[in-house]
Amino acid sequence: MITNKWEKISEKVEKIGYKTVHHKSFKMPDGLVGEFTTWGKEGAHNAGVIAVTKNLQVVIARQFRPGPEIMMDEIPGGGVENGEDLQDAALRELREETGYITNGKITYLGSALREAYSNETSHYFLALDCELSHGQELDDSEHVEVVLISVDELLYNAKNAKMTDAVAVLMAYDELKEVTHE
């Protein structure tokens, strides 16, 4: 076993453009020092939601993504604010990005660590009986088109690089199968 044989010996935080970088060095199991560059605020959390309407359609926040430079069919989500409850954050992002709210069951699906060199944790929820309540409340740099897709399309998108939070679909897989075949 090599567990717990890594010991952090230094960490330097740097702001690069709009992102935070942590330069970390560790004493590795062989006693040598390894230096690594990691991305994102230490301890930051993101929350996203698979929002399903009464008609079993999934509420998607279609938007341009600056990394891949393509439009992607994302589930609503974003950063959790200081002191904010994870579920409150997911439902706030749903409301702001799409104008939808939920009147039904909300399930915490779980958390994911999506990148070996990212310091951030993603949390996912499934919300049923969602409905349009009002318009979007977008930030200046947000341009989001709200589209409704089927659960089958969501599954296709998750498997085919059309959304970044594909792991949420794996977490919701069994429950989505259940609600769509009732």
Next chain:
Amino acid sequence: MITNKWEKISEKVEKIGYKTVHHKSFKMPDGLVGEFTTWGKEGAHNAGVIAVTKNLQVVIARQFRPGPEIMMDEIPGGGVENGEDLQDAALRELREETGYITNGKITYLGSALREAYSNETSHYFLALDCELSHGQELDDSEHVEVVLISVDELLYNAKNAKMTDAVAVLMAYDELKEVTHE
């Protein structure tokens, strides 16, 4: 539709520690300029493999991850070299990180764009009938413990933040169910 209304107007590449950062600015659909900081080499590809033995165990490269700072049960994988075939890269990483090779069917599962602000693409394969061939061939900063787990454990790990490439498990879900229930 807001597709195709984003126009790149500048891109500056910077080396930050061991990572590459691209500062990109785009003319957005409303005519304003948006500036974004993205992570990873433009056009870089990673390849990973869900490697299953004849006894239906999954070959895992257990390793410390500098972002989350925990041990994770990763599928073997890494960067595709210049001009290297994606499948060759995945099988090379399998061989180097674990000493395992495949004698069976190899399936391309698909690609994923895992982060909105990452410039890299991940590709995944499923390889059956894998067996231990020789020892590991690790780089200096790699410390990998090879462990064998069940397909059920792989599924659990993917849903519970124990591995970063969880989307690969979604892509392989139906085929894994099929091979484990033959």
